[in-house]
Amino acid sequence: MTRQRLADPTPPPAPPEGGLRERKKRRTRAALIHSALELFTTQGYEQTTVDEIADAVEVSQRTFFRYFANKEEVAFAVQEAVEAQFFDALRERPAGEPPMTALRRAVSLAWDTIEQAIGETVPPELHMRMYHVIESTPALIAVHLRRSVELEERLAREIADREGLDLDSDPRPRVLVAAFSGVIRVSGRLWGARGDCSSDAIRKLTEAYLDHLTPALAEDWNTGSTHA
Amino acid sequence: MTRQRLADPTPPPAPPEGGLRERKKRRTRAALIHSALELFTTQGYEQTTVDEIADAVEVSQRTFFRYFANKEEVAFAVQEAVEAQFFDALRERPAGEPPMTALRRAVSLAWDTIEQAIGETVPPELHMRMYHVIESTPALIAVHLRRSVELEERLAREIADREGLDLDSDPRPRVLVAAFSGVIRVSGRLWGARGDCSSDAIRKLTEAYLDHLTPALAEDWNTGSTHA
DNA sequence: TTGTCAACTGTCAGTGACTGACATTAGCCT
DNA sequence: AGGCTAATGTCAGTCACTGACAGTTGACAA
Structure with missing residues (x-):
């Protein structure tokens, strides 16, 4: 041949x-x-x-x-995929976009992709039930918190990179990410508490919450002033 | 009988x-x-x-x-004692004291008592070395975060109680405690990063940090207005 | 003092998470 | 076809943790 x-x-x-x-x-x-x-x-x-x-x-x-x-790892396999999706989406956001805008567009995109990427192997309804299990199992709560902190650190680093800032001397990336993550966490918990597990519901909810936050953080970071 | x-x-x-x-x-x-x-x-x-x-x-x-x-439990035994000390001190603060004042006086008192209560069985220097181990061991980091969240919840509940507020409808106890805990965590990490492990150093450091926070939260909660 | 009771401890056997070593199977490529 | 190698199975062993049972020892009353 x-x-x-x-x-x-x-x-x-x-x-x-x-x-x-x-x-x-x-x-x-x-x-x-x-x-x-x-x-x-x-x-x-x-x-x-x-x-x-x-x-x-x-x-x-x-x-x-x-x-x-x-x-533990298999318990967080889906979360892992979701976060990876989100992180990739963030990295592909255009450089000109303000940090907060990039973050919220990335979550929106991530929620879209998730439904198909995850939905095939794990029905959304099962994913949500698993979320409840995590929230009510001490050993998994601990791991979940550690993972959250680790993700925040990576996000802060990514934001600092794309803005050309030094993470050690400039607190703004961490502050922004902390606020953003806080909102995401809250809306995530609410999503878990409700019965509705459609990706559309969670996306709408997240956006609504982020709308409360954005106005307070809308300033453009590239104006030259490093500190107020 | x-x-x-x-x-x-x-x-x-x-x-x-x-x-x-x-x-x-x-x-x-x-x-x-x-x-x-x-x-x-x-x-x-x-x-x-x-x-x-x-x-x-x-x-x-x-x-x-x-x-x-x-x-894990033996690894956090000292932290447990410190927190218990702090919690007791908080509970003994006079009812008239504003929440933030009660919290900061309680930490101050706790740091005092700790040196003698703990110092006998575990030298402060060992305690500090253990702090480093916790910070660099993933399994312990996770537990540490879970414990922190649990403590915050108990603190918020205690503050709500002493102010006669409903924790489910009034967000202020949680917000105050979140801010307070954040400052404590930061000063704790700094204390760990430095070499100085005297209880006096950590107390001074904590107070200095809290001083930045207090002005923004000094309003008396018992003025009748529920929301700004 | 002595005996009884209950608390504390040790021993033993067993489960479950996890790992290293080695043999076996099964895609892949020439 | 046949060799290479990734994927898997098997086995033995470690370590965290638990229940059951027996032995020891403070505490306390007669």
Whole structure:
């Protein structure tokens, strides 16, 4: 078989998404997440063993730990995806956009993409039930808080970068991100408290809350004055 | 056995500091904390096993878990004591005192009492080294954040109580406590970053920081107006 | 003093999270 | 076809943590 590929930028003429191996891995991972959330939300997080999750997907416990560093990680897999989506969206915002505008446009875009990206493996309704489990499990609350702080730090760094500021000497990126995150957290909790789990509802809610915040922070940061 | 206790308000007429049993328990507990912190700060938290701690005090592992629900708890034992001290001090502040004043006087008093109460079993220098370990151990960071949130909630509840407010409808207690806690956290981190671990240094630092905050919140809450 | 009771502790066995080592399987590529 | 290697399974072992049971020891009354 002397097959010549000449001008072929994608060596394996595989379907849109990688080879069989890749697809299998993605399927296993998705199945693990799905089964885990299903079990967590029905029996509780502590009452669910890793063995149960692995058995449900018919893989060994060892394989589970090759996909997730620990039991907590699978619980936050969806959140992780959402945040990554958001962070990517933020990074793609045009440089001219004021920081706050970039942040709120990024969340809006993220919520859109999420419905399709996540919705396939984990129905939104399950995601929301999992949110409740996290909020009512001390071990997961702790992890959730740590993750939030870590995300805020990354956001502050990104904002500082795009504005050409020094994070150590200029407090404004952190302050902005803290305020922004506070609003996001509040609207997230409200979303969890309500029954409505459509991505449209959460987006509308978030925007409404951010509208209260924006006026107070609308000044353009690139006016030269470093401090009021 | 028909035992009648007549008028005896304190069934066991124990000496000022409890019986021998009590003292023994306190000694064991103090020894466990001391050894644990010593090991955590020299080898790291994850690298230290509960068996090591128990062996160092010459008790069984099972006994360790009768004193502390888990490995984390012994790591936060000192913080726990400090917070309890602070909380007690707050509760004893006169009712007429404005909330913010009560909070800052309570911290001041707490820092005083701490030096003697804690200093006996755990030298301040060890306490500070442990603070660093907490700040650099992901598992402990998570727990620390959860504990902070829990403390804030209790503080907000206490403030709402003493002002006769409803925590669910009036946001001011939470806002005040959030601001106060933020300042405490910042000054705490600075204290950790510096070398100086005297209780006087941290108290001065805290007060200086709180001075920036107070002016903006000095209004008396009992003027009748619920919202600005 | 002595005996009883209850608290404290130790021992043991077991579960569950997690890891390293090694053998086996199964896509991938020539 | 056959070799390479990533993915998986198996096994043994560590560590945090728990329930059950037995032994020890302060506390307290007779």
